[in-house]
Amino acid sequence: MLSYSVIGTGAVGGYYGGRLAESGRPVRFLARGDARLLAERGLTVHSPLGDFAIPKPEVFGDPALLPASDVLVVSLKTTANSSLRDILAPSVRPGTAILVLQNGLGMEEEVASWFPEALVVGGMCFICAQKRESCVVHHLDYGSVTLAPLDSRASGVLESIRADFEASRVPVTVSSSLGEARWRKLLWNIPYNGLSVVLGRDTRELMDGTASRRMVRLLMEEVVAGARALGFGLADGDVDRMLDFTDRMTAYEPSMKLDADAGRPMEIEYMYRRPLAAARAAGARLGAIELLAESLAWIEESRGSAQSSSSR
Amino acid sequence: MLSYSVIGTGAVGGYYGGRLAESGRPVRFLARGDARLLAERGLTVHSPLGDFAIPKPEVFGDPALLPASDVLVVSLKTTANSSLRDILAPSVRPGTAILVLQNGLGMEEEVASWFPEALVVGGMCFICAQKRESCVVHHLDYGSVTLAPLDSRASGVLESIRADFEASRVPVTVSSSLGEARWRKLLWNIPYNGLSVVLGRDTRELMDGTASRRMVRLLMEEVVAGARALGFGLADGDVDRMLDFTDRMTAYEPSMKLDADAGRPMEIEYMYRRPLAAARAAGARLGAIELLAESLAWIEESRGSAQSSSSR
Numbered sequence: 001m002l003s004y005s006v007i008g009t010g011a012v013g014g015y016y017g018g019r020l021a022e023s024g025r026p027v028r029f030l031a032r033g034d035a036r037l038l039a040e041r042g043l044t045v046h047s048p049l050g051d052f053a054i055p056k057p058e059v060f061g062d063p064a065l066l067p068a069s070d071v072l073v074v075s076l077k078t079t080a081n082s083s084l085r086d087i088l089a090p091s092v093r094p095g096t097a098i099l100v101l102q103n104g105l106g107m108e109e110e111v112a113s114w115f116p117e118a119l120v121v122g123g124m125c126f127i128c129a130q131k132r133e134s135c136v137v138h139h140l141d142y143g144s145v146t147l148a149p150l151d152s153r154a155s156g157v158l159e160s161i162r163a164d165f166e167a168s169r170v171p172v173t174v175s176s177s178l179g180e181a182r183w184r185k186l187l188w189n190i191p192y193n194g195l196s197v198v199l200g201r202d203t204r205e206l207m208d209g210t211a212s213r214r215m216v217r218l219l220m221e222e223v224v225a226g227a228r229a230l231g232f233g234l235a236d237g238d239v240d241r242m243l244d245f246t247d248r249m250t251a252y253e254p255s256m257k258l259d260a261d262a263g264r265p266m267e268i269e270y271m272y273r274r275p276l277a278a279a280r281a282a283g284a285r286l287g288a289i290e291l292l293a294e295s296l297a298w299i300e301e302s303r304g305s306a307q308s309s310s311s312r
Numbered sequence: 313m314l315s316y317s318v319i320g321t322g323a324v325g326g327y328y329g330g331r332l333a334e335s336g337r338p339v340r341f342l343a344r345g346d347a348r349l350l351a352e353r354g355l356t357v358h359s360p361l362g363d364f365a366i367p368k369p370e371v372f373g374d375p376a377l378l379p380a381s382d383v384l385v386v387s388l389k390t391t392a393n394s395s396l397r398d399i400l401a402p403s404v405r406p407g408t409a410i411l412v413l414q415n416g417l418g419m420e421e422e423v424a425s426w427f428p429e430a431l432v433v434g435g436m437c438f439i440c441a442q443k444r445e446s447c448v449v450h451h452l453d454y455g456s457v458t459l460a461p462l463d464s465r466a467s468g469v470l471e472s473i474r475a476d477f478e479a480s481r482v483p484v485t486v487s488s489s490l491g492e493a494r495w496r497k498l499l500w501n502i503p504y505n506g507l508s509v510v511l512g513r514d515t516r517e518l519m520d521g522t523a524s525r526r527m528v529r530l531l532m533e534e535v536v537a538g539a540r541a542l543g544f545g546l547a548d549g550d551v552d553r554m555l556d557f558t559d560r561m562t563a564y565e566p567s568m569k570l571d572a573d574a575g576r577p578m579e580i581e582y583m584y585r586r587p588l589a590a591a592r593a594a595g596a597r598l599g600a601i602e603l604l605a606e607s608l609a610w611i612e613e614s615r616g617s618a619q620s621s622s623s624r
Contacts (some may be wrong), residue, residue, distance in 0.1 A: 164601060199610065211610035222599055287534055287599030291527060298511065308366035 001025055002160055005091055007063070007084075009038065010100050011129040013075030013103055014137040016145070016170065017196040018045045021054045023168035028058045028066055030087075034134040035061035036187070037143065047139035049169060063087045071097040071161060073123075074111070077259070078102050078270035084172035085114045092118050097157040099123050101145075103189050103255075104141035104270025105182050105278060108150045120150040121156050122178045124185040128252045141250045144186075148178035183227035183234060187242050191219035194292040204251035207243075215288075215302065217243065222286040226279030260299065268296050313337055314382035314472055317403055319375070320349065320394075323441040323567070324413050325387030326449040326609045328457070328482065330357045332367045337481035340370045340378055342399070346446035347373035359451035359505065361481060383409040383473060385435075386423070389571070390414050390582035397426045404430050407467040411435050413457075415501050415567075416582025417494050417590060418483035420462045431469050432462040434490045436497040440564045453562045456483040458497075495539035495546060499554050501583055503531035505568035506604040509578065509611065516563035519555075527600075529555065534598040538591030580608050 003026040006017035006151065013029070021027040023045075031038050040057040060066050063086075072091055076084065081102075094117040100107045101123040112120045129138035147162055149155050160170045174182040195206055195215055206212045220239040227234040259266050272293035279286050315338040318329035325341070333339040333355075343350050354367040372378050375398075384403055388396065388508040393414075400410065406429040412419045413435040424432045440452040455479060461470050474484045487493040507518055507527055518524045532551040568578050584605035591598050 163527070198607075209610060209613060211606045211613050213528035214612070215606045218599065218602055218606065287530065287601070290530055291600040291603050294523045294527045294530065295510075298521060298527070299520060301523050 001209075002097075002157075002164055004028070004071045004164075005066050005069035006030060006073045006075060007087060008074065008076030008080070009034075009043075009059075009078070010075060010218055011131040011137050012091075012127070012133060013182060014043055014071065014131055015127065015129050015143070016075070016101065016133060016138065016165075017042050017073065018052070019168040019170050020164060021057060023164075025168065026069070026163055028059075028060060028069060030060050030063055030066060032061065035059050037134045041135045043135055043137070045139060048110055048141070049139070064090045066091050068093060068252055069096075071099055071157070074098060074100045074102060074107070075117055076102070077255075078104050078107060078257040078267045079222075079259075079265040081107065081110070081270070084111070088115065095119065097154065099147075099161060101125055102270065103185065103193075103213065104267060104274060105186065106274040107270060108178060112150055119154040121154050121158050121161065122148045122150065122182065124148075124181050126185075128250060130253075130255075130258065132258075135138050140252065144173065146173045146175050146181050148175040150178055177232065179230065180227070180232040180234070183223065183230070183232050184238070186227075186271070186275055187220055187223045187234070188246070189236060189254075190223050190270045190275070190289055190292075191216040192246070193254040193267070193271060194296055195219070196254045196257040197260045198292065200257075202251045202253045202257075203246055203249060207247055208253050214244075216246075218288050219292065222289050223275075226275060226282075226284050226286050226289075227284040229279055229284035231282075256296075263303065264295070268293055268300070268309055272296065314409075314469075316340070316383045316476075317381040318342060318385045318387060319380050319399060320386070320388030320392070321346075321355075321371075322387060322389070323443040323449050324439070325385065325438055326443055327357060327439065327441045327451055327455070328387070328413065328437070328477075329385065330355050330364070330366055331480040331482050332476060333369060334364050337480065338370075338381070339431055340372060340381060342378060343374050345374065347371050349446045351550060353447045355447055355449070356503055357449045357451060358455070359455075361451070361455075361622065366420055367458045372463045376402045378403050381408075383411055383469070386412045386414060386419070388414070389567075390416050390419060390579045391571075392578040393419065393422070393476075393574055393582070400427065407431065409433060409466065409473065411459075411473060413437055413496065414582065415505075416579060416586060417498065418586040419582060420490060424462055431466040433466050433470050434460045434462065434494060434495050436460075438497075440562065442491055442565075442567075442570065444570075446580055458485045458487050458493050458498060460487040460493040474614070489544065491542065492539070492544040492546070495535065495542070495544050495587075496550070498539075498583070498587055499532055499544065499546070499550060500558070500563075501566075502535050502587070502601055502604075503528040504558070504564075505566045505579070505583060506608055507531070508566045508569040509572045510604065510607050512569075514565045514569075515558055516560060521557055525555075528558075530600050531604065531612065534601050535587075537597050538587060538594075538598050538601075541591055541594040541596035543594075545561060568606065568608075575615065578608055578612060580605055580612070
């Protein structure tokens, strides 16, 4: 059994950290704006698997005060990654595991470049969850995690993390290729996050519209093309499977739509620009994804690029 | 000197038909909603080259009543092309020339398939002109026309049309490749028409925004890629030249934005879908253009696909 520091107690950090704490793992929660409130009120998770609460969570507002943990769970949005190195630095020791539960591409490589002594694991969360108010996470659907090591040094700790997650009601799949697993996650994130913002619709409405459904498919086909250019084993059949998956899913507003509606910065850099750059370096130009990324940038530019806080 | 029937007296038909009539050519105007008003009030053209009027134009409301003319000038929007064959049929005789002044791709081939006995010429209008009220055309900027024959049979009549246009203060360029000339026109139409609708901005605002300017460039690069896949001689330098051209141009709302704002159908089929299909058949998938086309389709779908009249 490992100990965990959850870096960023939003919907993702709150849900998975809450699950680990509920099953008895030592879990410290780093929070920003609502650290005091969280310590006082505790963490509540509403879930179709049954609601639960962590009445007395270990909450910290200052990363320098976090006690040593075996695993640092990065669950900030990537829009905060310009401060991530400073946030993690006090907690990283030789052999510390860093589990990156963010959306996008290239975060693990960046974390490893800052902390070569750490063991870096990527985590792709297939979950519908939202935190619309302090101290309360709404788990709506799904909840599994795919774990993939950045390199073979992280394989051992990955298995221990897997055991803890599975003992905490979190289904785990292990992938040997972090890159492929990241692109498989992008297959969902790239179309639904961006289109939900640009068209102002939830996933159900995107799937029900004739043109918007074609847009989803086109974007997915480009994700597959990008992944294949990089040598990953995605195929056209994956597009149909992901469309079916979303057809069966509850109507959902992706995190980027919540960010946009709240005037927060959007995860354009890691979710769009880095995959585009990686694909382009491999010879694939993904025009539809590029146009969507620029549309999102245009929206941020038009609203005056409010550099609001990215704390959750 | 040839005689002309202008099929569709909107901004384009009114401007070029007006120029030809002003210089003394016999010109008949086919109009729809405003035929009676046009006959009563005449046609007025405001132009930086000097305003002029055709006080007593020959106006017809019924295509079956048009007298025989040497040249049928097709200046309807392509959204009306489902009725174009029936509109033209009474006027086409062996050797009649059909000058297609529409935007998009594939209109000339379609017209020729309906009337194999006609001589078909494509005309690419580089003009900023608008008709916001009956009987009045506002010529804002530019005004030249590139003429290209669909096939060599039309080369002779093309030279006569050129002479008439040049005698009517319309600068003419002749291209030997209709396909290349159409794609060169698409280089402007594809980015500016669609983006002006999707982003709700005029050309000046599109050029001044950081992200929107990148979107314009991306779309132009895909037009060049599509044209090159088809063997036409467009090059990357053409993108820079077209950006420069638009930088120097007056702020302008492209025709598709006026259509969208007025709730009229948009020229998605000929300006986007047909170029996309042609490029794809040549092995080039143009993702950004495809996403833009679907965005426009989504806007039409969202407003209930009002099949309003396309008469201008």
